[in-house]
Amino acid sequence: MSGDPLDWLGRLGLSAPGQAALFVLAVLVFLPAPDVDFLLLRLLHHRSILTHSLLLPVLVWLLLPGLGPGAAAGAFLGVAIHLAADALSPPRGYGAVWWPEPFQSSLGRWSTLWLLGNAALGAYLAFAVLPVGEGWRMLALGVGLVAALGYGAVNERSVLAVLVCGGIVAAGWWAHRWWHPP
Template sequence: MKQVKEPVAEAFGDAQSDEPQAAPEPDYTFWLATKKISIIIILTTLTVFGLVCSISLLTWVPDVDQWFVEILHHRSIITHSILLPLVVMLILPPRYRLAAAITFSAIGIHLSADLLSPSVAYGAIWLPEPFKMSIGVFSKPWIALNAGFAFFFRLSIGGS
């Protein structure tokens, strides 16, 4: 007896054949894309977290002058300037510019916060030994100028 194929089944490729068909290949495109996006999100989160932690840990650096009160004064002109980040940027090779960028950011944040407190007596900018004198009314401009330059140099370092 002759088997009759239905015309509708042939048109849509649903016709039965005697040959065994191979299992369709699974499509991993969505899974791979999801995995790549997950990795990017995790790495971005870790990078941002690392940068925030690094900057947070370095914002106290200008206040090391309190450890050396005999030589320096609180808010020493040396520690409350962009001198430290400049030294870091000049000493380290170019591939480590991220360390200089983090240092510039931390110093800029610290100096910006110092702008909010009074710049008189203990809060003024002081010259180190042997002078040990305040720069007085120039304290706020000194802090503002150095905070501005800290952020400027941070941005000039670029995408590192």
């Protein structure tokens, strides 16, 4: 298994700088990840509840413990920023969150609440799964704010998206700090 990419990433994650690198890599990979539903449109409507939820990062957390907490934290933060941006579109058609086949019905006006709730919980969990230490929190806050700025400005081209995505990251940081004061 030594040539296995997961094995390689696991070895990378053995050091603290390696964990930080895995965290940043996971944020970048998981920012666009919820839209993989476009590849499975026969089964999943776009904005599928399966990918537009915390399911993907929870799977990373539970199934890839060998990568360490950085990968799971980055996955939670990347998906949280994506869902926060998606929450800004009107909950109709492709803007709504949809159940998979054979249901193919949408959450309708509850879509916004679903997206924002998952985004907020995901941002909190990103900080909660990181190792103890103020350095990790500050790294995650900094990377998260830069990712929110980049995603909101480049992908969504919206000042409001930058503010809402950045706000979700800051809220996750703040909520974790409130529950676990340094």
